[in-house]
Amino acid sequence: MKTGRNLAITDVRVIVSSPGRNFVTVKIVTESGIYGVGDATVNGREMAVATYLQEHVAPCLIGRNAHDIEDIWQYLYKGVYWRRGPINMACVGAVDMALWDIKGKAADLPVYELLGGKSRRAVTTYAHATGNDVTETLDQAARLISEGFQTIRLQSAVPGMEGSYGVMGDKKDYFEMQSSRPLPPEQPWSTRKYMNSVEDLFRQARARFGPDVQLLHDVHSRLTPIEAARLGKMLEPYDLLFLEDAVAAENQESYRIVRDHTTTPLAIGEVYNTIWDCKDLIQNQWIDYIRTAATHAGGITGLRRIADFAAIYHVRIAPHGAPDLSPICYAAQSHIGLWAPNFGIQEFVGFGSAQSAEVFRHDLRIENGMIHVGESAGLGVDFDEEAAARYPYKRSYLPVSRLEDGTLWSW
Numbered sequence: 366m367k368t369g370r371n372l373a374i375t376d377v378r379v380i381v382s383s384p385g386r387n388f389v390t391v392k393i394v395t396e397s398g399i400y401g402v403g404d405a406t407v408n409g410r411e412m413a414v415a416t417y418l419q420e421h422v423a424p425c426l427i428g429r430n431a432h433d434i435e436d437i438w439q440y441l442y443k444g445v446y447w448r449r450g451p452i453n454m455a456c457v458g459a460v461d462m463a464l465w466d467i468k469g470k471a472a473d474l475p476v477y478e479l480l481g482g483k484s485r486r487a488v489t490t491y492a493h494a495t496g497n498d499v500t501e502t503l504d505q506a507a508r509l510i511s512e513g514f515q516t517i518r519l520q521s522a523v524p525g526m527e528g529s530y531g532v533m534g535d536k537k538d539y540f541e542m543q544s545s546r547p548l549p550p551e552q553p554w555s556t557r558k559y560m561n562s563v564e565d566l567f568r569q570a571r572a573r574f575g576p577d578v579q580l581l582h583d584v585h586s587r588l589t590p591i592e593a594a595r596l597g598k599m600l601e602p603y604d605l606l607f608l609e610d611a612v613a614a615e616n617q618e619s620y621r622i623v624r625d626h627t628t629t630p631l632a633i634g635e636v637y638n639t640i641w642d643c644k645d646l647i648q649n650q651w652i653d654y655i656r657t658a659a660t661h662a663g664g665i666t667g668l669r670r671i672a673d674f675a676a677i678y679h680v681r682i683a684p685h686g687a688p689d690l691s692p693i694c695y696a697a698q699s700h701i702g703l704w705a706p707n708f709g710i711q712e713f714v715g716f717g718s719a720q721s722a723e724v725f726r727h728d729l730r731i732e733n734g735m736i737h738v739g740e741s742a743g744l745g746v747d748f749d750e751e752a753a754a755r756y757p758y759k760r761s762y763l764p765v766s767r768l769e770d771g772t773l774w775s776w
């Protein structure tokens with residue numbers, strides 16, 4: 366097998382499959398036969414990414430040296446003229462992951478060794494507890510704690526509000542799965558009802574679990590800055606690890622108001638695409654955790670750059686880990702999590718459905734709430750194209766939110 370300096374790319378395959386849910390996967394093949402895999406899934410917009418990769422990215426990669434990860438990153442970022450954006454950056458991210466996978470296989474080393482080696486034994490995660498009422502959520506949290514998780518995200522249905530974020534309802538796999546519905550479902554939102562119910566969840570949680578368990582909560586961008594400030598203050602007695610996405614922050618300056626009023630640690634970043642999206646938040650120290658994902662923020666190269674920048678300002682990484690991130694992204698983030706000196710925590714909702722396990726084979730293992738990365742060269746995850754062909758793409762949408770008077774709101 367030829368593994369020398371020049372490893373020409375001979376094929377770029379883009380596969381959209383639905384093993385339990387939709388994933389966009391890229392497979393980059395080199396002349397030596399070594400190939401790498403990357404995740405380009407953008408939830409609810411899968412075909413836009415797949416077309417971008419297939420039509421615009423793949424032809425430009427043929428013949429390039431797969432070892433030139435940085436140059437290819439710049440070529441797909443600066444070189445396209447249209448910088449940033451979720452579709453473009455998911456493609457950059459997927460190609461980047463696949464190239465790191467190839468480099469690891471060519472060097473016969475796991476990717477974390479290429480990044481600088483391990484900074485810790487394993488990658489600490491937080492799990493999700495959700496329920497239709499506080500007791501159901503806390504029973505679920507108790508189960509997770511007994512499995513060894515020490516950090517739990519709590520979400521509970523808001524009384525009198527149908528379809529609260531993070532609650533399973535009648536969904537078997539995950540609360541966001543919408544494939545049985547033809548168009549985006551609409552869910553009502555009431556800030557008042559939410560603000561009047563959320564404190565009770567954390568009061569009961571602390572009373573039941575004591576001070577040692579770490580707790581957190583995702584607001585899913587539904588509050589204004591001053592409302593978020595009030596929520597942060599309200600939750601201070603319950604000592605959260607962080608409050609996630611309290612406010613949508615295209616305008617990063619919004620977080621100044623939240624920060625000025627509360628010591629509850631703040632986290633944001635899952636919808637961000639680049640280091641520029643989080644620059645002001647990080648350098649002004651308005652947040653404590655940056656939650657960008659390898660898939661959505663430019664792959665391993667993008668995330669590594671954000672992590673190093675964040676480290677200067679005491680901000681730690683806490684990468685997004687919802688089920689729409691494929692096991693390839695989980696693997697990439699686990700390698701980064703093992704290496705990054707300022708790693709905080711990894712979101713974890715399981716490694717996916719039984720169908721997904723047929724398609725993505727990986728050597729990650731969860732034990733006592735920590736992800737252990739195997740010793741395989743590269744990312745340690747393979748993609749079975751034949752198995753994927755058994756699960757064709759199904760159009761699927763995320764829900765949208767409206768206030769009770771019908772005004773469109775952040776979902």
Ligand code: GCO
Nearest residue numbers: 408583635686687688689712
């Ligand atoms: C999380 C997220 C998810 C997102 C989803 C969108 O914290 O895990 O907020 O639940 O809504 O990944 O695609």
Ligand code: MG
Nearest residue numbers: 583609610635
């Ligand atoms: Mg979130």
